[in-house]
Amino acid sequence: MNANIPQANAGIEKITIYVPGKSAVPAGVHLHKLSSNESPLGPSPRAIDAYSQAAAKLEYYPDGSASELREAIGRVHSLNPDNIICGNGSDEILSLLANGYLSSGDEAIYSEYGFLVYRIATLAAGAAPVIAPETDYRANVDAILKRVSDKTKLVFLANPNNPTGTYLPIQEVRRLHASLPPHILLVLDAAYAEYVHCDDYEAGIELVSSNQNVVMTRTFSKIFGLASLRIGWAYGPSHVMDTLNRIRGPFNVNAASIAAGSAAIRDREHVAASIAHNDLWLGNISEALQALGLKVTPSVGNFVLIHFGLDKGKTAEDANQYLSERGYVLRGVGGYGLPNALRMSIGTQEANLGVIAALKEFLGADNAR
Numbered sequence: 001m002n003a004n005i006p007q008a009n010a011g012i013e014k015i016t017i018y019v020p021g022k023s024a025v026p027a028g029v030h031l032h033k034l035s036s037n038e039s040p041l042g043p044s045p046r047a048i049d050a051y052s053q054a055a056a057k058l059e060y061y062p063d064g065s066a067s068e069l070r071e072a073i074g075r076v077h078s079l080n081p082d083n084i085i086c087g088n089g090s091d092e093i094l095s096l097l098a099n100g101y102l103s104s105g106d107e108a109i110y111s112e113y114g115f116l117v118y119r120i121a122t123l124a125a126g127a128a129p130v131i132a133p134e135t136d137y138r139a140n141v142d143a144i145l146k147r148v149s150d151k152t153k154l155v156f157l158a159n160p161n162n163p164t165g166t167y168l169p170i171q172e173v174r175r176l177h178a179s180l181p182p183h184i185l186l187v188l189d190a191a192y193a194e195y196v197h198c199d200d201y202e203a204g205i206e207l208v209s210s211n212q213n214v215v216m217t218r219t220f221s222k223i224f225g226l227a228s229l230r231i232g233w234a235y236g237p238s239h240v241m242d243t244l245n246r247i248r249g250p251f252n253v254n255a256a257s258i259a260a261g262s263a264a265i266r267d268r269e270h271v272a273a274s275i276a277h278n279d280l281w282l283g284n285i286s287e288a289l290q291a292l293g294l295k296v297t298p299s300v301g302n303f304v305l306i307h308f309g310l311d312k313g314k315t316a317e318d319a320n321q322y323l324s325e326r327g328y329v330l331r332g333v334g335g336y337g338l339p340n341a342l343r344m345s346i347g348t349q350e351a352n353l354g355v356i357a358a359l360k361e362f363l364g365a366d367n368a369r
């Protein structure tokens with residue numbers, strides 16, 4: 001410690017800077033970015049149009065309460081807009097939740113391969129992360145409950161989770177909630193909810209509506225293809241919305257985002273097309289990878305976690321190198337404690353088929369089963 005310079009708050013030094021999905025390939029090679037779970041179909045043309053129109057009014061501050069966007073979200077999901085808050089990506093909302101409910105001495109629980117932003121938000125708020133082990137790359141409710149202490153204030157659960165792609169059935173989420181004391185806030189991060197079709201899955205809207213200690217976060221970065229505009233939202237009880245509204249930046253969502261997000265969520269046809277594309281390719285890719293002898297964690301999201309062997313020249317790092325030289329950029333997940341896996345976002349048909357062909361070459365005919 002150097003007493004001659006300002007000292008950042010305790011805990012900040014423990015934060016490892018978030019490494020975004022890469023997008024670099026050799027010069028002249030066509031890039032297929034499959035590293036950030038972005039939408040291969042892009043946004044709705046109506047969202048692009050709304051964004052362009054916003055360019056004519058850049059001198060005005062945005063509507064600080066993002067009313068148009070909250071109302072559009074409310075209409076689609078049948079929610080009261082007063083119980084919705086929008087943010088600069090759901091990342092911002094996760095940080096607001098941490099800042100609003102955690103301070104020094106408190107603990108936040110999340111699972112072993114849970115989304116990395118939970119750790120960053122917890123440490124930035126001065127609190128201590130508590131990690132619950134997973135079973136088969138899936139959150140384990142009993143392991144989470146076992147770690148609840150007098151200091152626990154928040155539980156973060158990504159459902160489905162990134163980078164594993166696994167989910168907890170709503171019954172398990174309910175069981176988790178039922179065993180948490182009422183002063184602990186359960187944050188359900190449903191960034192990939194639109195992609196899930198399992199009968200036993202729910203994003204958590206009903207759980208939020210009927211309780212005072214559950215919040216659900218959502219994003220426009222995935223199914224809506226608007227990652228660059230940074231739009232997220234949360235649905236929660238009035239007292240939680242009040243807390244977040246007090247501490248957020250007064251204009252935390254910009255005008256172009258409000259306009260584009262509102263247009264995007266109203267375009268149900270584009271959403272349906274994006275879901276159909278994912279349904280088709282999530283199944284195809286999972287099967288094709290397994291046919292190559294690779295282990296794939298069963299995913300309900302718009303990405304798959306692929307596990308590689310330990311043979312020299314055939315590790316995840318080797319595969320990552322091989323693929324990126326050919327323009328296919330996947331996500332290394334060593335930062336999640338998964339050094340021998342890669343996460344692949346579902347891409348365009350061309351990208352998907354290209355990765356499978358390249359991996360077949362990489363593994364060599366004798367490895368393929």
Ligand SMILES: *Cc1c(COP(=O)(O)O)cnc(C)c1O
Pocket residue numbers: 037088089090091092115158161162189191218219220221222227230231232
């Ligand atoms: C992508 C993702 C988000 C969304 O982040 P934004 O800040 O809205 O872009 C949130 N949670 C998880 C688990 C994600 O994978």
